[in-house]
Amino acid sequence: MSVQWTGPEGQVRPVVTAPANVLSSVGQEVDPTDPEIVALAADLVSTMRVSPGCVGLAAPQVGVGVQVFCVDVTDHPKAVTTNGTFVLCNAKIIEASRWRPGREGCMSVPDLTGDVKRAARIVVEAQLPGTGEPVTITTDAFEARALQHEIDHCGGRLFLDRVAGAHAIYQRKVYL
Numbered sequence: 001m002s003v004q005w006t007g008p009e010g011q012v013r014p015v016v017t018a019p020a021n022v023l024s025s026v027g028q029e030v031d032p033t034d035p036e037i038v039a040l041a042a043d044l045v046s047t048m049r050v051s052p053g054c055v056g057l058a059a060p061q062v063g064v065g066v067q068v069f070c071v072d073v074t075d076h077p078k079a080v081t082t083n084g085t086f087v088l089c090n091a092k093i094i095e096a097s098r099w100r101p102g103r104e105g106c107m108s109v110p111d112l113t114g115d116v117k118r119a120a121r122i123v124v125e126a127q128l129p130g131t132g133e134p135v136t137i138t139t140d141a142f143e144a145r146a147l148q149h150e151i152d153h154c155g156g157r158l159f160l161d162r163v164a165g166a167h168a169i170y171q172r173k174v175y176l
Contacts, residue, residue, distance in 0.1 A: 010042030058153030
């Protein structure tokens with residue numbers, strides 16, 4: 001079964017930046033069949049697509065405190081496994097292995113990057129917006145990192161909450 005996003009075109013929304021409270025609050029679970037959630041999913045995809053270098057965007061990053069996010073690592077040079085553009089609701093990691101450090105950035109923390117240790121292989125259970133259909137995604141490498149980053153957003157965490165310390169935080173050198 002494909003998890004590929006085939007929903008409507010959305011509106012581009014402004015991205016909120018730290019220290020906005022919504023970024024540090026646990027998002028509420030959603031009814032993935034709610035038309036407002038489907039519209040939010042479309043808006044997330046549209047906002048991600050117009051944002052250079054963006055490979056994922058979570059609802060809290062556009063000021064909505066719910067557990068919905070999109071990911072698309074298709075054209076990223078670090079991508080190994082790709083599932084295309086997809087949106088997940090109420091995602092939970094059920095397996096995680098092969099932990100590796102890697103550099104991360106975030107649209108909500110535009111001036112910094114940091115080294116974060118994440119699982120290089122994960123299994124995620126979630127629901128698709130629109131149908132509410134349950135899905136299981138098994139992925140690895142860069143796509144796994146992107147999924148974990150967005151799931152963290154839905155849980156009220158930023159990548160800065162996962163760095164080993166101040167020595168692992170850097171000023172962003174390249175702005176996309």
